[in-house]
Amino acid sequence: MQLIYWILIALLTLFILIGIKDGISTFFGMWFEYGFKFAALTAILISLIIAPSIIKQFVPEYYDYSIGVLIGYIILLAYLRLNTKKHEEYKIED
Numbered sequence: 001m002q003l004i005y006w007i008l009i010a011l012l013t014l015f016i017l018i019g020i021k022d023g024i025s026t027f028f029g030m031w032f033e034y035g036f037k038f039a040a041l042t043a044i045l046i047s048l049i050i051a052p053s054i055i056k057q058f059v060p061e062y063y064d065y066s067i068g069v070l071i072g073y074i075i076l077l078a079y080l081r082l083n084t085k086k087h088e089e090y091k092i093e094d
Contacts, residue, residue, distance in 0.1 A: 041077060048073050 023046075031039040052066040 041080075045073065045077065 027039050027043055030042060048066075048070045052063060052070065055066045056063045
């Protein structure tokens with residue numbers, strides 16, 4: 001039975017490492033295609049999505065603040081997206 005547990009732990013570790021590799025390659029792919037600002041904003045968003053579960057487990061009294069920060073960050077990203085699109089419409093080509 002312990003052999004099955006070790007095999008499952010090894011598979012889980014393998015999947016986690018593959019996920020980390022894919023995440024890093026996606027980050028650099030976005031960096032090269034869209035620029036560092038977009039890649040950094042996306043990495044922060046993913047971190048904020050993961051953070052509430054970690055905060056709830058270790059520091060539950062700050063859980064509400066983490067949800068508020070996540071909602072505020074999503075609103076900020078939406079504002080930046082709309083603001084960027086508005087400026088691109090009025091961009092004058094030489």
